[in-house]
Amino acid sequence: MNPINGAGQTNLTYLDQLKEMHEKKVQEDQQITGQNQLKQEDFLSLLTKQLSQQDPFEPVGNDKMIAQMASFATVDGINKMNEQFGLLNTAMTSNQALQASSLVGQDVLIPKSTSFKTAEGDVSGRVRLTNSLDQAVMRVENAQGELVRTIDLGAKGTGDHDIAWDGKGEDGKTLPEGRYTVKVSGMVNGQSKDFEVFTHANVNSVLLGKGDGGVMLNLAGFESPFKLTDVLQVGKA
Structure with missing residues (x-):
């Protein structure tokens, strides 16, 4: 001073x-x-x-x-x-x-097209169509990117539609446990277009955020947790 x-x-x-x-x-x-x-x-x-x-x-x-x-x-x-x-x-x-914590053991709908299938389980979710389709087609791929099942969904209008796969391959046999990706496409103006798909996942546990007010969910088959705020729906329709 x-x-x-x-x-x-x-x-x-x-x-x-x-x-x-x-x-x-x-x-x-x-x-x-x-x-x-x-x-x-x-x-x-x-x-x-x-x-x-x-x-x-x-x-x-x-x-x-x-x-x-x-x-x-x-x-x-x-x-x-x-x-x-x-x-x-x-x-x-x-x-x-x-x-x-009340979500533990329940299924939640998340903005992911990849879901974890248990040994005897199935995969369900929702597709968001921005165009009306004369014929919507759902394709299921395994973790290696190989096509294991094709399902004809028929004609669909614009909006959200529930979709499901029974966990079986084209030969009718149940496929092994693992991660599978669901894709939905259709012809729009003469060209094939893929649409946004959401899938269900089971909640294993709940994690507290790092003092930021956020709560994270550990989901079956996923290594990284998901934000609770990203959940679109609790339970299956």
Whole structure:
């Protein structure tokens, strides 16, 4: 800090002096305690020192002092409000996770065309058609990208339509457990067009988010969890 001259004055303004004393105080606190936040008692201590060093013939105006105290009170209030929001967010996350725990063991519809088929299970989902089709065709591919089943869905109008595959190949035999991709296409203006497909997955467990209010679902057959907010439907139609 710049020294005060013999008249009790300094080359710095009141605000600059307070800021410099604050920075020096923060550096000292960091060295001693590792803290880098200025608390209310620290501010009052700095203000007291500042007032004791002011020029008695030109004291700091009340308006400046009030403005400084009001500014600090505002910042202190915002910090406390942020802490309260953090606590509220944690409580909401826990409550959301508790509600989501009821999904364990249930099927949910997710925005994925790939689904996990159990040994004796089937695969179901939904297709979103943006065009009317005279003949919609569903194709099922295994994890290697090989076509294992083709199903004629018939004529379909625009909108969402439920689809299902019984888990069997073209020869009628049940295919092994694993991940299978479902595709639905049709002829539009003389060209083949693929449409968006959603599939069902079973919920194994629920994960809390990392303090961000998000809840994640562990789904059977998927290595990465899915956001609860990405779920389109709970249960099968």
